[in-house]
Amino acid sequence: MKPFERLGNARTPDGSLLELFRHDGSYLIRANGIELMSQRRHLSEDRLAEVACLGLKDKPGARVLIGGLGLGFTLRAALKELADDAEVVVAEFLAEVIEWNTNPDYGISVETLKDPRVRVVHDDIVNVLRDHAGQFDAIMLDTDNGPDGMIMSENARLYAQRGIATTVAALRPPGIIAYWSVGDDPAFAHALRGSGLLVETLRVRAHDTKGPMHTLYVAKPRPPRRETSTPRAL
Numbered sequence: 001m002k003p004f005e006r007l008g009n010a011r012t013p014d015g016s017l018l019e020l021f022r023h024d025g026s027y028l029i030r031a032n033g034i035e036l037m038s039q040r041r042h043l044s045e046d047r048l049a050e051v052a053c054l055g056l057k058d059k060p061g062a063r064v065l066i067g068g069l070g071l072g073f074t075l076r077a078a079l080k081e082l083a084d085d086a087e088v089v090v091a092e093f094l095a096e097v098i099e100w101n102t103n104p105d106y107g108i109s110v111e112t113l114k115d116p117r118v119r120v121v122h123d124d125i126v127n128v129l130r131d132h133a134g135q136f137d138a139i140m141l142d143t144d145n146g147p148d149g150m151i152m153s154e155n156a157r158l159y160a161q162r163g164i165a166t167t168v169a170a171l172r173p174p175g176i177i178a179y180w181s182v183g184d185d186p187a188f189a190h191a192l193r194g195s196g197l198l199v200e201t202l203r204v205r206a207h208d209t210k211g212p213m214h215t216l217y218v219a220k221p222r223p224p225r226r227e228t229s230t231p232r233a234l
Contacts (some may be wrong), residue, residue, distance in 0.1 A: 007106070010096035013154050020100050027071060027108055029097075041206035042073040044180065044214035045142060049077035051202065051218050052138040052178035059137060062086040065170065067125035067141040067158070069097055072109035074142050074180075079115055089136075090120045091128040093154075098122060126158055129170040136170050139177045146181030146215070147188040159188060164195045168221060179217040192219050 007027075008020045019030045028038035037045070049066075056062040062082055066074050069092040078088055092098050098120060101109035113120060121128055125143060147159040157163045159179075167177055177197070181188070184201070192199045197219040206212050 008096060008100060010094045012094070018094065018096070022106075027100075027106065029071065037070050037073070039071060041211050042071070043208055044204040044206055044216065045070070045073035046077040047202070047204045048140050048142055048178050048180045048216055049074045050081060051216060052140045052176050053078050053081035054176075056086070056137055057081055057083050059083070060085060062137045063135060063172070064088050064138040064140065065128065065132070065136045066090045067128075067139070068092065068143045069101055069109070069120065070142060072101055072112050074140055075109070075118065076112050078140065079112070079117060082117065084117070086117050088115075088118050089128065089132075090118065091123055091125040092120060093122075093124050095122055124154075126163060126166060129166045133169050134172055137172050137175055139167060139170060139175070140180075141167070141177070142180040146179060146183075147185045159191075161191060161195065164192060164197075168195060168197070171221065174220065174223075177219045179219070181215040181217065182212075184215050189217060192217060196222050198222055 002024045005022045006019055007022055010018045012018065016032055021028050021030065026039040029036045053064060056064070063086065064078060064082070066078065066088065069075065069090050075088060075090055082088065100106060102113055104110055112118065125141070141158065143155050143158055171177065189199050189201060200218040202216040202218065203213050204216055206214055
C-alpha cells in the first residue's frame with residue numbers, strides 16, 4: 001500500500017488542524033484527521049459550480065464569488081461555465097491553502113489561478129460578502145463541511161440567519177446562491193426559506209459511481225409579489 005505523504009499544515013483561529021497530503025499521485029486535505037476533500041472524489045464540488053453558474057455563459061460581464069478555494073474543484077468547474085469576460089472572485093481564509101494551490105511543485109491549481117478571470121482574495125468570506133453588496137450574479141459557498149458537521153467553529157456565522165442575510169445582500173438580482181454540505185440539514189433549509197429564498201435541495205455523489213452522497217442547497221430570492229388592484233364599482 002502506498003504511503004500518505006504529509007506536505008503541509010495550517011491552523012485555524014479555533015485551533016483546528018488542516019493538513020495537505022499526497023497519496024498515489026493525488027492530493028487531499030484533512031481537517032482534524034478527517035478527510036475534507038480529495039482529488040479522487042469531487043463530483044459534488046463540480047456540480048456546485050454547474051448549478052450556480054447555469055445560464056451565465058451568455059451573460060456579459062458575469063461576476064461570481066466562491067467561498068473557499070480548497071483544491072480548486074469548484075473554481076475549475078465555474079470557469080467552464082463562464083464567458084471570457086467574466087470575473088471569479090475566490091475568498092480563502094487560510095494563506096497556507098492559497099500557497100498549496102500555487103506551489104509549482106504540486107501543480108494543484110497553478111494553471112487555473114493564472115486564468116485572467118480569477119481573483120483570489122485572502123480574507124474571511126463574510127468580509128468579502130459585506131464589502132461587495134449587490135455585485136455577484138452567483139455565489140458558491142463550499143466552506144468547511146457546510147452547515148452540517150462543521151469542523152471549524154469560525155464558519156458558523158456564515159450559516160446563521162445574519163450570515164444568510166449578508167449573502168443575499170451580495171447578490172445582483174436575480175442571482176443564485178449554492179451551498180455545499182456534507183449531509184442533509186433540514187433546519188438550514190428551513191432557515192434559508194425563512195430568509196425569503198426559494199430553495200432546491202440536490203443530492204449528489206462525491207464520485208461518479210461510488211462514495212458518499214453530499215447535499216447542495218440552491219437558493220434564489222423570491223420574486224416580489226405583484227400588487228393587484230380591485231376594480232372600483234361604478
